Amino acid sequence: MQNKPYASFSTTDDHTGFDHVIIGSGMGAMTLGTWLAKAGKKVALFEQHYVPGGFTHSFKRKDGMKWDVGVHYMGNMQEGHGLRKLMDFLTNHELNWAYMGEVYDVVMIGKDRYEIPAGEENFRQQMKHYFPDDHQAIDDYLTLLKKTNKWGSAFFFEKSFEPFLSQTLGRLIRRAYAKYYRSTTLETLQTLTTNRRLIAVLCGQCGNYGLPPKESSFAAHAMVIGHFMEGGYYPHGGSEQIANRTLDTFRRLGGKTYINAPVSEIVTEKGKATGIRIKGKFIPCRSVISNIGIKNTFGKLLDETARKRQAMSPNDTKPSSAHLCLYVGLDRSDEQLKLPKHNIWSYETEDYSADINSITEHNTANKFSYVSFPSAKDALWAEQHPNRSTIQAISVGRYEWYESYAEQPWRNRETAYQQKKEHFKNTMLEKLYELVPQIKGHVIYAEVSTPLSTRHFTDYQTGEIYGLAHTPKRFALPYLRPQTKIKGLKLVGQDITLVGVAGAMLSGMLCAIVILKFRVWKIFKDMNNPVG
Known part of the structure; x- marks a missing residue:
């Protein structure tokens, strides 16, 4: 695959002979794909974006500065923990993790500061x-x-x-x-x-x-x-290294990953999934696994008969929240600016529910802000990017604020949309100057993403980042499990388990157990041995 663990999809290539095809390339997909490939199955991941990895990938701008899109830290990455062992297996023991320190989160309520050790x-x-x-x-x-x-x-x-x-x-x-x-x-x-x-x-x-x-x-x-509870950890080289290393392990085991591969249909015959369709081309397989969320899977890729078989109501639960994010680049190092490794959770008052529900386009940054310092957490950053540092500042963003611009082309939406982004940039910068005043005068780059950005890259229809909302009702839904009522169709991803990389990894492991059954224990025993 030309020195990369993935290739761009082409309708002229041979896509036959797969045991399993997985829609999407997020953490659930990568975890399952690697387990299946380790068991000797022929597996392919198909990703609609031009970068694989789902929310584990990063993006770059001038001077090589980069930011995570979803992974700001992980827990339970200490040596010896079961989750770390699973991560080491997926990344072929080639990814190191930096401890964020004794204090990994700080909660600000008004001017009051509380450290989370x-x-x-x-x-x-x-x-x-x-x-x-x-x-x-x-x-x-x-x-x-x-x-x-x-x-x-x-x-x-x-x-x-x-x-x-x-x-x-x-x-x-x-x-x-x-x-x-x-x-x-x-x-x-x-x-x-x-x-x-x-x-x-x-x-x-x-x-x-x-x-x-x-x-x-x-x-x-x-x-x-x-x-x-035992602290926060951050991958050396940034969150994209999770995807890079895992997809390379998957490739070494014989797995195939294709980008620019938007699946338009899960094909079913007589109640059984028989393959997928991409750009008009039918790709057959023994089973299909979807990693793109319950609502996208059943709402967009399956016909009405298949949806009825699953007995799923689209109104069972609402989507999780969407967000606005300001990506900031600075002309000094983390050490020079004394930027922390810990994250900051900033709230206007102690009544979070009232504050968040009263957020408007004009007060979002002041009501709630989450601030992450990815360059400070990355043990390799200073050597690779001297005299530079980065910050991400996130707040709630309602999809309905931007819905009227949804059908306009990405990066070429009208002036009114750009003005909304500019307003958020300015208000969030003011909040940052309040929380980390030493950065004032050192901002050389600032870019805003909105719920439309999330929708464009993930196809989540309201720009949600956590799939289904984590309400009490969610946990009672009987169909949030790897096995579906459609023969040959299974599910992975945060909808099946819980939010985040760890939740998605768990979903992939559970789906592997469903498919491989007792054969999965052989892989457990072999997890400490690197591939290739």
Whole structure:
């Protein structure tokens, strides 16, 4: 594939002989594809974008400056952890991870600052220092996280069960986990404490699962907080290295990855998926796996008969939130500007739900801002990009603010749209000067992405970044599992499990178990051995 682990799709190439074709190339697709290829299956990934990797890829601008589009940090990447072992297998033990330090997140509520330290006991003592009258509530909260996530692990693993086991043991697991997922985060925390500020600090990282406390399921909150409890990590060389290394492993195992390959149809015959269609060309296979989200899969690629077979209502749950992002380039190094490795979560008040729901185009940056410093977190950045640094600043962006420009060409939309972007750029820069004042006078590049940017590259119809919203209702949906009711069609991605790289990796592993069954354990035993 010409020194790259992928090639541009051409209708004249031979695309026959595949056991499995996977639509999309996000983390779920790459994980599953690598497992299947390791098992000796002939597998191909088809990506509509011109860069593979889904939300793990990065983009570059002048002076080689680059920014992540989705991965700002990961948890559980310490040596020896099961998730790290899975990541090492996927990246062929060729990707290193930098620890972000003892404090990996900072929550700002107005002018008040709260540090989120790595390590459960450090977290416990820090929270008790901030809230000396709430020691018992903090202990109870950490105990509840563990209980919730213990059942959560069983809940997600159950998604790989065969029907008989799912209807017996699985039913018991789902019923037990419902105790935790059917309440919102706010409802659950209010059973532990009446201290609104403590609740706000405990929910300071709620942007990681895309919903404020009044709307999110406590199960989603618990899983994400648990994921980061031992701290944050960042890949050497930036988030695109996750995709680069994984796709190279996939290639070494015989897998094929094609870009510029927009799938227009999942072809079914007599209730069975028999292949896909791209640019008019039919590509046959034994099974199709979709990594592009439930709504896109069933709403755009399948006919009405297939949708009815799945018994899925398009109104079952809403899409997750969309966002605005300001990508900033600076003419000094992170060391010169004393930029931190930790992320900043900034809120106007402790009532996140009211603030986020009252966001308009004009006040978005002040109501809520998330600030990440990718160059400071990247252990290789300073050597490769001397006297330069980068920042990303994110806030909520409503799709409806930009919907009237959706059909206009990318990078060539009318002046009114550009003015909206310029307004956000200026208001977010002012917020950045407040949070990190030392950068003022050093900004040499600033670019804005909107929900239309996300829609253009991912095809998520309202620019959502986390797939289905992480509400209590989401966890009760019976069809969010790898196996569908359409023979030969399976699903991976964050919709099947949970938000983020770790959630998508889990979905890929679960789907591998469904397809390979007991053969998957042989791969488990061989995970520590590099490929090729």
